[in-house]
Amino acid sequence: MVKVVKTRVEFEGRFRDEYxxxxxxxxxxxxxKSGLKIVGRPHPRVxxxxxxxxxxxxxxxxxxxxxxxxxxxxxxxxxxKITHIDASEAEGLPGVLGVYTYKNAATLGFGGAEKVFxxxxxxxxxxxxxxxxxxxxxxxxxxxxxxxxxxxxxxLVDPEEIMGLDSSKDRIVGPKLYERGDLEKGFAEADVIVExxxxxxxxxxxxxxxxxxxxxxxxxxxxxxxxxxxxxxxRSALSEELGIPQxxxxxxxxxxxxGFGSKFxxxxxxxxxxxxxxxxxRPVRIVLDRVEENLxxxxxSQTVQWVKIGAxxxxxxxxxxxxxxxxxxxxxxxxxxGGPAKMMYHCPNVKVELYGVKTNLVSSTAFRxxxxxxxxxxxxxxxxxxxxxxxxxxxxLRLLNYATRDPxxxxxxxxxxxxxxxxxxxxxxxxxxxxxxxRDGAKIRAxxxxxxxxxxxxGPPAYAEVKVxxxxxxxxxTATQDIGTGTRTALAQIAAEELGLPFSSVRVVxxxxxxxxxxxxxxxxxxxxxxxxxxxAAAHDAKNQLLExxxxxxxxxxxxxxxxxxxxxxxxxSVLCSVGELLGNLGxxxxxxxxxxxxNQEGYMVNTFAAQFAEVEVDTETGTLRVLRLVSVHDSGMxxxxxxxxxxxxxxxxxxxxxxxxxxxxxxxxxxxxINPNLNDYLVARCSDVGEIxxxxxxxxxxxxxxxxxxxxxxxxxxxxAPAIANALREAIGVRLRELPFTPERVYSAIKGINxxxxxxxxx
Ligand code: MOS
Numbered sequence: 001m002v003k004v005v006k007t008r009v010e011f012e013g014r015f016r017d018e019y020x021x022x023x024x025x026x027x028x029x030x031x032x033k034s035g036l037k038i039v040g041r042p043h044p045r046v047x048x049x050x051x052x053x054x055x056x057x058x059x060x061x062x063x064x065x066x067x068x069x070x071x072x073x074x075x076x077x078x079x080x081k082i083t084h085i086d087a088s089e090a091e092g093l094p095g096v097l098g099v100y101t102y103k104n105a106a107t108l109g110f111g112g113a114e115k116v117f118x119x120x121x122x123x124x125x126x127x128x129x130x131x132x133x134x135x136x137x138x139x140x141x142x143x144x145x146x147x148x149x150x151x152x153x154x155x156l157v158d159p160e161e162i163m164g165l166d167s168s169k170d171r172i173v174g175p176k177l178y179e180r181g182d183l184e185k186g187f188a189e190a191d192v193i194v195e196x197x198x199x200x201x202x203x204x205x206x207x208x209x210x211x212x213x214x215x216x217x218x219x220x221x222x223x224x225x226x227x228x229x230x231x232x233x234x235r236s237a238l239s240e241e242l243g244i245p246q247x248x249x250x251x252x253x254x255x256x257x258x259g260f261g262s263k264f265x266x267x268x269x270x271x272x273x274x275x276x277x278x279x280x281x282r283p284v285r286i287v288l289d290r291v292e293e294n295l296x297x298x299x300x301s302q303t304v305q306w307v308k309i310g311a312x313x314x315x316x317x318x319x320x321x322x323x324x325x326x327x328x329x330x331x332x333x334x335x336x337x338g339g340p341a342k343m344m345y346h347c348p349n350v351k352v353e354l355y356g357v358k359t360n361l362v363s364s365t366a367f368r369x370x371x372x373x374x375x376x377x378x379x380x381x382x383x384x385x386x387x388x389x390x391x392x393x394x395x396x397l398r399l400l401n402y403a404t405r406d407p408x409x410x411x412x413x414x415x416x417x418x419x420x421x422x423x424x425x426x427x428x429x430x431x432x433x434x435x436x437x438x439r440d441g442a443k444i445r446a447x448x449x450x451x452x453x454x455x456x457x458x459g460p461p462a463y464a465e466v467k468v469x470x471x472x473x474x475x476x477x478t479a480t481q482d483i484g485t486g487t488r489t490a491l492a493q494i495a496a497e498e499l500g501l502p503f504s505s506v507r508v509v510x511x512x513x514x515x516x517x518x519x520x521x522x523x524x525x526x527x528x529x530x531x532x533x534x535x536x537a538a539a540h541d542a543k544n545q546l547l548e549x550x551x552x553x554x555x556x557x558x559x560x561x562x563x564x565x566x567x568x569x570x571x572x573x574s575v576l577c578s579v580g581e582l583l584g585n586l587g588x589x590x591x592x593x594x595x596x597x598x599x600n601q602e603g604y605m606v607n608t609f610a611a612q613f614a615e616v617e618v619d620t621e622t623g624t625l626r627v628l629r630l631v632s633v634h635d636s637g638m639x640x641x642x643x644x645x646x647x648x649x650x651x652x653x654x655x656x657x658x659x660x661x662x663x664x665x666x667x668x669x670x671x672x673x674x675i676n677p678n679l680n681d682y683l684v685a686r687c688s689d690v691g692e693i694x695x696x697x698x699x700x701x702x703x704x705x706x707x708x709x710x711x712x713x714x715x716x717x718x719x720x721x722a723p724a725i726a727n728a729l730r731e732a733i734g735v736r737l738r739e740l741p742f743t744p745e746r747v748y749s750a751i752k753g754i755n756x757x758x759x760x761x762x763x764x
Contacts, residue, residue: 007599009459010606012370012524013339020460022596024537031701031709032638037565038497039708042643045489046508047255047482056255059227060287062214068097070273070286071139073129073146074296075121078155078360078672082119082128082148090131090145095138097280099146100130110241110275116268120153122330123362124673125295127268132276132284155672157764159327159357160304173328173356178338180408186319186349190310194386198307198378199739200722201664201763202327203300204293204677205367206684208484209257211297212287213270215277222249222278226270229259230521231479231513237266238274246513253511256483260655261366262298263483264521294677298365299665301335302327302764305378309386315400317386319349322378326371327764328356332364335371340379340719342408343453343607345401360672361764366523368655369454369715373722377740380450380723385736394727395426395449406605414601415702415711418451418609421633425449428631428694429613437731442621445628448727450612452720456636456712457606457705458529462597463517466495466538468546469590472566472580474499474506476538480519480531481511485714486644487527491535493640494708498539499546500563501579525608525712528640533706534597542593549591550582597706604704608711609635612653612720616728623748627657627725631694637702637711645713649695652717658685660722664741667764675761739763 002023009018030036050056087099100108105117108130116127129146133139162168187193213226222244228234231251239246256263269286277284288297308321322341326334338352367373387394402419405412426432429447438445465477476495482488492506499506509515520530543563550568551558560571568576583589600606615629632653639645662683666675676682695717702709722740730736735750741763749756 005599007460010455010457011526013336013455020599022460022598023594024541024596026598027536027540027707029703029707029709030638031703032699033701036497038493038503039640040638043489043493043503043641044643045486046492047488058209058255058257059212059214059225059253060209062225064214064216064283067283067285068132068134068276068280069136069139070276070284071131071143072127072292073131073143074292075124075126075128077121077150077152078124078157079153080121080150081153082121083151084149086147087129089147090142093138093142093145095134096131096142097134098132099142101128108272108275109279110271111243112241112271116272123360125292125362130272132280155360157359157361157667157672158669158762159302159325159359162357162359163325171358173334173358174354176334176354178342178352179350181349183319183321183349183351187310189312189318191313192386192389193308193310194382194389195308196382196385197738198305198381200303200374200377201740202302203367203659203663204665204682205260205262206294206679207258207260207262210288210290210293211263211267211269213273214283214285215274216283217277220248222274223252224249224270224274225252227256227263228253229263229481229483229523231481231511232518233264233521234266234270235513238271241271242274249513251513253481256481259483259522260368261370261523264366264523290679291677294682295674296362298332298362300367300370300373301332301364303337303374305337307378307382309382311386311390313390315390315392315397317345317347317401320345320347321351323353324355326354326356327359327361327364329359329361329363331358335374337371337375339372340376340453343406344379344403344451346403346407347401361667368652369719372454372719373659376450376452376719377722377726380720381726381736381738384448384727384730395422395431398422398451409605411603411605414457414604414606414704415637415700416607416609417635417698417700418611420698421609421611421635422451424696424698425611425613425631425633428696429615429629431613443617443619444732445615445617446728446732447613447615448724448731450720450723450727452610452612452716454525454608454716454719456525456529456608456715457600458520458526458712459600460597461518462520462530462534464531464534464538464595465517466535466542466593466595467590468542470583470586470588472501472505472583474501476506476508476535477515477517478510478519478531478535479513479515479517480527481522483522485527485648486641487522487531489644490528490640491531494532494535495539498536499543501566525714525716529706529710529712530597532640532708532710534595536707537595538593539595540593541595542591545591545593546579550576553582600706601704606705606711608716610716610720612724614724614728616725616732618729618732618747620751623744623751625661625729625742625747626691628691629694630691630721632717634697634713634716635700636697636713636716637705638699638709639697640708640710645697646695648713649717650693652715653693653721654685654690656718656721657690659740660725661741664763666761669760669762
């Protein structure tokens with residue numbers, strides 16, 4: 001039965017009210033105590049072999065007969081006006097099928113062409129021209145034959161500089177304000193006040209698979225293979241830009257090499273590929289290279305933050321004030337740095353003021369727990385300083401100010417086991433049993449802790465179908481993407497568990513709009529918490545139908561039958577038949593179960609939590625910092641697959657270490673040119689950089705989230721890693737570093753009390 005319900009939908013802490021259509025009745029919730037056989041156990045990825053043998057087909061692997069290659073010419077300047085552009089030589093090169101600039105882009109035939117091809121380029125990497133050619137090397141040669149003259153204009157890239165300029169007020173967005181209680185009163189009540197300022201750098205996603213699409217037309221139907229976190233977002237964007245109905249567009253993302261927040265939209269490469277394919281009547285492939293990727297697809301925002309925290313002598317926090325600047329690039333969004341300041345602690349008086357600053361850099365975009373990674377670094381570093389001022393154990397201070405209800409809405413949490421996570425982590429890292437600091441010649445080892453809070457409760461809309469074939473094989477159909485997290489495997493576990501059929505009999509088909517099963521974007525840590533319950537509901541529906549069939553074939557009341565381990569049992573425990581036998585006797589048919597994600601229970605705040613403990617070793621002679629151990633303890637509700645849980649946490653922690661120690665976009669302050677848009681100069685963590693990581697979880701029962709009791713795990717592991725390392729470093733060297741990343745030069749300079757070399761390159 002179809003029901004329309006109104007529900008609050010949350011994505012990364014932003015809420016909207018939506019009507020949604022659900023089907024079926026709510027199922028009894030699963031919990032770690034439900035005695036599940038397949039869910040909650042480690043299952044290797046169902047697509048692991050396909051990935052390591054190279055047979056898994058990513059967008060980058062799609063090559064079609066007669067395919068045309070598209071390449072963009074991009075601006076070398078951060079801000080410039082094109083005074084002259086001549087593409088005739090490029091057009092004349094044999095093998096070139098078209099060159100497009102702002103002058104003729106309209107002929108490509110899509111809506112936003114003038115927004116993609118501009119005469120005034122406003123960041124390095126902005127699109128100047130497009131070449132379409134019969135192969136990649138011809139396209140690259142043609143790019144070099146396009147004659148462009150630029151009139152360079154003054155770029156503005158530094159938000160702090162812009163805030164001081166009277167002429168740049170139109171570049172400032174906000175303030176975005178949040179306030180509760182009485183801040184002044186809170187600080188007046190405080191015995192101790194800590195005031196600190198922090199800077200965080202822009203970080204680049206560096207997905208293994210760069211952004212890219214391959215588009216082709218079958219008659220008037222468009223098919224697009226693309227590396228995306230949301231096939232439906234891409235489809236609606238294409239429909240709008242190309243002016244064709246959604247039903248004529250198929251978007252496919254079968255395998256995908258990461259997104260981390262940078263692949264929610266269609267991107268100009270997709271729209272241009274589709275438009276060009278229509279124009280030429282041939283497939284068109286546009287795949288960005290690493291430098292383009294790092295210049296033109298967005299980044300985690302650079303921030304400048306001031307934090308002020310007041311507390312009573314006994315440690316109770318009375319007031320928190322956060323002011324932040326967010327470098328949003330050309331036209332990005334102001335990520336919510338204030339999340340942790342608002343939500344982490346039981347504190348009656350809180351104020352957050354955020355300003356976005358527009359600069360001549362690419363628009364910033366979502367990046368794994370956007371805002372919270374940056375804001376948690378500032379807040380949790382400041383809280384650590386507060387503990388020092390109070391002469392308290394920083395873990396005790398956190399537990400003392402623990403929020404038992406959501407401080408923003410005063411709602412109950414659907415579940416919260418952060419306290420247990422802190423205690424488990426403390427045990428594992430030896431917080432109390434081992435010395436906090438150990439000196440060994442020029443090397444010092446020390447430990448630090450930080451907490452993390454995030455979202456990831458998921459919600460509707462999410463729809464799935466579960467089909468059981470006459471041979472007992474199961475196909476789960478959805479359209480959500482597996483961006484590398486193990487979604488296929490987890491959904492197969494859920495379907496098998498609910499059906500009572502073997503895990504190995506389930507195949508999951510996803511990442512394809514042709515299913516027309518509305519599915520969430522793979523982001524906001526919501527995929528499993530949104531999609532999993534829909535798959536369970538669909539499996540439940542299919543199971544009901546199987547039992548109905550058995551009931552009719554064997555003339556037994558349906559209520560007296562259950563399915564376990566592939567067999568149908570009577571209520572007295574005897575076997576009626578195997579599912580294979582039942583279906584085998586019925587000829588060719590299949591059962592289709594349908595399932596929809598139920599709305600979240602009203603009145604509860606669904607958050608995920610983590611406790612991060614770091615042990616670092618500092619070489620005081622070189623400033624080199626190594627993370628020896630990182631214990632990452634999560635409350636993400638019930639864990640469906642401990643193996644994929646572990647790989648999510650390891651990935652997030654490693655990304656967090658990269659952010660803390662090495663990563664950072666370096667921009668020349670004068671020219672606005674990015675100095676390190678490649679993996680040679682932009683340092684992501686390598687295997688040899690990473691010490692021992694201990695991913696683990698506490699598993700609270702959560703009857704209020706969804707029928708699985710699961711919350712997300714995609715983003716929580718990266719939050720809190722940088723401040724845990726920062727706090728360990730502070731413990732080791734006695735000096736607080738307030739600017740990320742903690743490069744050897746910065747650490748060395750801090751130890752020696754000297755200023756790092758002045759340079760024109762800035763982390764922006
Ligand atoms: Mo994310 S930043 O929701 O992929």
